[in-house]
Amino acid sequence: MIIRSYFFSREAYEDSIDYVTKKKSTIAKMRNFLNLCLFFSSGFLVFGWSPNPPVSNSARSLAATSLESSGGPEEKSGNTQTVCIIGGGFGGLFCALSLSSLGKEEKEKPKIVLIDKRERFVFLPLLYELCVGDATIEEVAPTYSDLLEGTGIEFIQADVCDIDKQKQVVYSASGEEEICKYDSVILATGNEASFFGVPGAEKFAQAFYTIEDCYELRKKLSYFDARDSDFEKPLEVVVVGAGYSGVELALNIGERLCKSDDMHVNTYLVHRGNEILPSASDFNRQSSEAELVKKGVQLLTGTSVNEVQSTEAEERKKVILRKNDGSIEAIECDLLLWTTGNKPSDIIKRANFVTDKNGRIVTGKSLAVKGEKNVFAIGELIYYTCFTFRWE
Ligand SMILES: Cc1cc2nc3c(=O)[nH]c(=O)nc-3n(C[C@H](O)[C@H](O)[C@H](O)COP(=O)(O)OP(=O)(O)OC[C@H]3O[C@@H](n4cnc5c(N)ncnc54)[C@H](O)[C@@H]3O)c2cc1C
Numbered sequence: 001m002i003i004r005s006y007f008f009s010r011e012a013y014e015d016s017i018d019y020v021t022k023k024k025s026t027i028a029k030m031r032n033f034l035n036l037c038l039f040f041s042s043g044f045l046v047f048g049w050s051p052n053p054p055v056s057n058s059a060r061s062l063a064a065t066s067l068e069s070s071g072g073p074e075e076k077s078g079n080t081q082t083v084c085i086i087g088g089g090f091g092g093l094f095c096a097l098s099l100s101s102l103g104k105e106e107k108e109k110p111k112i113v114l115i116d117k118r119e120r121f122v123f124l125p126l127l128y129e130l131c132v133g134d135a136t137i138e139e140v141a142p143t144y145s146d147l148l149e150g151t152g153i154e155f156i157q158a159d160v161c162d163i164d165k166q167k168q169v170v171y172s173a174s175g176e177e178e179i180c181k182y183d184s185v186i187l188a189t190g191n192e193a194s195f196f197g198v199p200g201a202e203k204f205a206q207a208f209y210t211i212e213d214c215y216e217l218r219k220k221l222s223y224f225d226a227r228d229s230d231f232e233k234p235l236e237v238v239v240v241g242a243g244y245s246g247v248e249l250a251l252n253i254g255e256r257l258c259k260s261d262d263m264h265v266n267t268y269l270v271h272r273g274n275e276i277l278p279s280a281s282d283f284n285r286q287s288s289e290a291e292l293v294k295k296g297v298q299l300l301t302g303t304s305v306n307e308v309q310s311t312e313a314e315e316r317k318k319v320i321l322r323k324n325d326g327s328i329e330a331i332e333c334d335l336l337l338w339t340t341g342n343k344p345s346d347i348i349k350r351a352n353f354v355t356d357k358n359g360r361i362v363t364g365k366s367l368a369v370k371g372e373k374n375v376f377a378i379g380e381l382i383y384y385t386c387f388t389f390r391w392e
Pocket of ligand 1: 124
């Protein structure tokens with residue numbers, strides 16, 4: 001919980017805690033809360049986490065630009081434009097809400113279609129609270145149908161597999177079923193966990209990115225809680241990646257597990273770089289480091305995971321670590337949490353957009369995708385350049 005205050009402003013943080021503790025779970029409040037947090041987290045995205053432009057500001061201007069790109073409402077009066085948004089995370093949802101609030105006249109409004117493969121929007125900064133039972137699923141992950149009620153935004157639950165740029169059609173996972181015909185499309189599918197091809201990592205490590213990951217971790221924590229109290233060995237927890245999620249998990253997991261009587265926990269935080277929180281300010285980095293030391297988390301910086309193996313002891317894993325000086329060491333652990341390494345969703349590759357070396361889609365100033373007229377992108381899946389390209 002401590003690290004949260006670095007993410008949002010203190011006011012936003014306290015509001016969010018207030019929201020959760022008082023369990024004001026009406027959808028209207030969820031929307032306000034979401035907007036508030038997006039506002040503050042966008043500041044965070046500028047200064048810290050992401051090199052991309054702030055999500056909320058981007059979403060607002062992108063909403064307007066995407067509308068213009070398809071001729072604008074006036075030019076095509078009587079023929080409603082369809083703006084299709086793929087991915088209802090922070091970028092996609094906020095973009096849809098911004099777009100729905102543009103244009104005073106009802107007839108000026110485009111048809112907005114939001115597609116997500118999941119039924120629920122997930123407020124990721126509260127995923128940890130859901131995991132430890134400090135928040136409920138409705139508070140952290142309201143359904144899109146509840147959240148979008150009365151906004152005029154059409155929600156379709158589908159796993160998008162392909163986009164035909166010529167025909168301007170979005171297809172579902174089967175690659176055959178047509179989900180939506182569009183005039184403009186906005187890509188907002190975010191990132192997914194990546195294990196960098198480290199042998200054994202995908203099989204033995206637990207990611208922390210989705211509701212499913214959250215419930216899986218919750219199950220594991222309950223399993224440790226139920227462990228025989230005569231068990232003498234301390235629980236060994238290894239967290240890989242000292243970005244914000246990794247630091248937060250390392251700080252909180254040990255504390256959560258120690259709630260069980262007499263449980264002793266050793267937590268290790270493994271990080272490839274020489275400094276934790278590479279994109280944070282010095283103040284945030286130093287405060288986090290001090291907190292980690294205070295909580296007894298052992299920091300292994302300049303260290304990468306080479307391989308993860310099973311061990312003879314059931315449920316345990318052996319994590320082979322390689323220091324930057326080339327030396328190798330191993331830790332046996334009960335829980336291996338993986339928070340590093342994200343890759344943009346596969347749809348980007350399949351639809352053949354221009355990407356950078358990390359597979360992120362390249363956009364210019366207006367978030368138009370390089371080389372495309374009516375395709376835009378927002379959020380973590382983009383590599384943003386501040387230049388205005390010729391087509392913008
Ligand atoms: C545990 C955790 C805590 C975090 N805490 C903070 C924080 O405190 N502050 C902060 O600023 N950032 C935080 N972040 C990062 C922040 O959540 C991301 O930067 C943000 O979610 C990125 O927004 P996005 O719209 O690009 O992608 P996402 O929010 O990930 O949304 C992508 C959406 O696309 C959908 N999707 C993907 N592929 C498809 C497909 N093929 N078809 C249909 N739908 C698809 C997904 O279901 C998802 O809903 C946290 C992240 C995590 C994992």
